[in-house]
Amino acid sequence: MTKYVFVTGGVSSSLGKGLTASSLGRLLKSRGLKVTMCKLDPYLNVDPGTMNPGEHGEVFVTDDGGETDLDLGHYERFIDESLSKISNTTTGSIYSNVIAKERRGDYLGKTVQVIPHVTDEIKERIRRQGTLGADVVIVEIGGTVGDIEIVPFIEAIRQFRRDAGRDNVCYVHLTLVPYLAPSGEQKTKPTQHSVTELRSRGIQPDVIVCRSDQPISDSLKRKISLLCDVPHAAVISAVDAPSIYDIPITLHHEGLDTIVCNTLNIDLSEHAIDLSPWESVVRRVHNTNKRLRVGIVGKYVTMPDAYLSVAESIRHAGFAIGAKVDIEWLEAERVPSEIDADRIGQLDGVIVPGGFGERGIEGMIATARIARENQIPYLGICLGMQIQVIEFARHCLGLSDAHSTEFTHASTAPVIALMAEQMDVTDLGGTMRLGAWPAMLDDGSQVAELYGSTVVSERHRHRYEFNARYREQFEAAGLRCSGNSPDGRLVEFVELPGHPFFVGTQAHPEFKSRPDRPHPLFLGLIQAAAARAEGREPHIIDPSTVDVTL
Ligand code: GLN
Numbered sequence: 001m002t003k004y005v006f007v008t009g010g011v012s013s014s015l016g017k018g019l020t021a022s023s024l025g026r027l028l029k030s031r032g033l034k035v036t037m038c039k040l041d042p043y044l045n046v047d048p049g050t051m052n053p054g055e056h057g058e059v060f061v062t063d064d065g066g067e068t069d070l071d072l073g074h075y076e077r078f079i080d081e082s083l084s085k086i087s088n089t090t091t092g093s094i095y096s097n098v099i100a101k102e103r104r105g106d107y108l109g110k111t112v113q114v115i116p117h118v119t120d121e122i123k124e125r126i127r128r129q130g131t132l133g134a135d136v137v138i139v140e141i142g143g144t145v146g147d148i149e150i151v152p153f154i155e156a157i158r159q160f161r162r163d164a165g166r167d168n169v170c171y172v173h174l175t176l177v178p179y180l181a182p183s184g185e186q187k188t189k190p191t192q193h194s195v196t197e198l199r200s201r202g203i204q205p206d207v208i209v210c211r212s213d214q215p216i217s218d219s220l221k222r223k224i225s226l227l228c229d230v231p232h233a234a235v236i237s238a239v240d241a242p243s244i245y246d247i248p249i250t251l252h253h254e255g256l257d258t259i260v261c262n263t264l265n266i267d268l269s270e271h272a273i274d275l276s277p278w279e280s281v282v283r284r285v286h287n288t289n290k291r292l293r294v295g296i297v298g299k300y301v302t303m304p305d306a307y308l309s310v311a312e313s314i315r316h317a318g319f320a321i322g323a324k325v326d327i328e329w330l331e332a333e334r335v336p337s338e339i340d341a342d343r344i345g346q347l348d349g350v351i352v353p354g355g356f357g358e359r360g361i362e363g364m365i366a367t368a369r370i371a372r373e374n375q376i377p378y379l380g381i382c383l384g385m386q387i388q389v390i391e392f393a394r395h396c397l398g399l400s401d402a403h404s405t406e407f408t409h410a411s412t413a414p415v416i417a418l419m420a421e422q423m424d425v426t427d428l429g430g431t432m433r434l435g436a437w438p439a440m441l442d443d444g445s446q447v448a449e450l451y452g453s454t455v456v457s458e459r460h461r462h463r464y465e466f467n468a469r470y471r472e473q474f475e476a477a478g479l480r481c482s483g484n485s486p487d488g489r490l491v492e493f494v495e496l497p498g499h500p501f502f503v504g505t506q507a508h509p510e511f512k513s514r515p516d517r518p519h520p521l522f523l524g525l526i527q528a529a530a531a532r533a534e535g536r537e538p539h540i541i542d543p544s545t546v547d548v549t550l
Helices: 017-030 071-079 091-104 114-130 151-164 189-200 218-228 244-253 256-263 276-286 304-320 341-345 361-373 383-396 446-451 468-477 520-534
Strands: 003-009 035-041 088-090 136-141 169-176 207-212 235-239 290-298 323-331 349-352 378-381 414-418 433-441 455-462 464-466 480-484 491-495 502-505
Touching: 003 017, 003 151, 017 035, 017 071, 017 136, 017 169, 017 244, 017 256, 017 276, 035 071, 035 114, 071 304, 088 091, 091 114, 114 136, 114 151, 136 151, 151 169, 169 189, 169 256, 189 207, 189 218, 207 218, 207 256, 218 235, 235 244, 244 256, 244 276, 276 304, 290 304, 290 361, 290 520, 304 323, 304 520, 323 520, 341 361, 349 361, 349 383, 349 520, 361 378, 361 383, 378 383, 378 520, 383 414, 383 464, 383 468, 383 491, 383 502, 433 446, 433 491, 446 480, 446 491, 446 502, 446 520, 464 468, 464 491, 468 480, 468 491, 502 520
Parallel strands: 003 136, 003 169, 035 088, 035 136, 169 207, 207 235, 290 323, 290 349, 349 378, 378 502
Antiparallel strands: 414 464, 433 455, 433 480, 480 491, 491 502
16 A cells, blocks of 8 residues: 655745655665655646746756656655656646546536545545555645645645545644744744644644754754644754755654654564665765865856756766865856956866856857867756857857857857758747657767766757757867767767867756766766866766765
């Protein structure tokens, strides 16, 4: 029988519900349980694909092409399972299904209502997760208890315990215990209010996880236990951790996985925990013997969550070589006027990440030029690869107005264009290339060496492509199209022989990096960055030989 854990949050947003849920996922997996995770988001967008990353953070892409909430990135990085489109559900997608059913007459003349029709649809989405063969499904409810939009979700998960049986459901509620400096005290009142709110919707939490900047004392735990009616052992202190990868260890020491397993009637003796692989990751996080500086030159750098997976991938690669990597967030629009070649030259490496729209494009092109001309390691991700292609065309092919048709149709050299434009047809449209696509890498290329393979699969999310008409011109001038789609039509990877690391990919490798398995391209960048920092030649390490058991 599949067990379900529902994680809700109260008091404030941004408490780290996604990381708490992910950490619990890792702990249960470390107990030998098969875990899957999903997120229910109470907003009206059908998916986050259309949402501004500057406001909502990155769109995380799954293998099957789902455009999902960034918390799914945490889930994948912590439980190391590939999730799918159905791992993220929004109010918008629930309602569009319910309304489509209503139009088809599926409700047989009934009045269609939030209860039961919307709540049934929510429960159906949750149950679907339970058919995937997991022992435990962890369901995070986005938003905060007390929000108007969350009510149908809370009602659905309340009903779920009746449907699935008491022993098969555990409610975990995350709250904030603030420290008030003037009185020198930690306060439990917001937690009490939050639990009261949850109870008013019919849910008594089984576990309360208290976020705070200092550990919660035993007497405070007793108070929360008494006032919120949970066992003392079910009050978990989740103090700010030195890194997100420490959180599972902290929560395990607090007994989170034990109380959740007890609530779900999971026999702990049959599921002893083996945290050693994760502990070795955490040792790597902290055992660094060098520092590197990598710049991310993008449009949404004031909202680092817009590039969450890129930043984590940089860190993972750093862990593998014992480097702490400081990320410098550089606003593309400020290059080169305020952020000039000297400033970029002080970096050990630079990334131009994915993006849409025209703002900052010229600054990104200037960045690629500075990196190419000054031997600064550069990784171009999706838009970042398109940028390096445009830059190379302008300055090495003499196509001075080279551009992408995303930004202008006036260019005489559209080196990046929609497939339809490249083929002079109009019926292919501008649909997004989404999800996992295979690529073939040239034998002996830098990327093949990094991946240790000539067949790879990466996740995509873009409309525009390298314009194959210019392939020969680029190759003749030295930019190697080193990875292509199996039919040879789409350029997936470029690199510049002779440059320590000037690699671009049309894909988003950041979605597949794991803390204990850095992505080969990020590892390549960080290796080259370390070499630059140390003033030595880069040497490429085979990712399969990276020893994570320090
Ligand atoms: N805007 C570009 C395109 O649509 C790149 C997208 C991206 O970087 N994800 O092709």
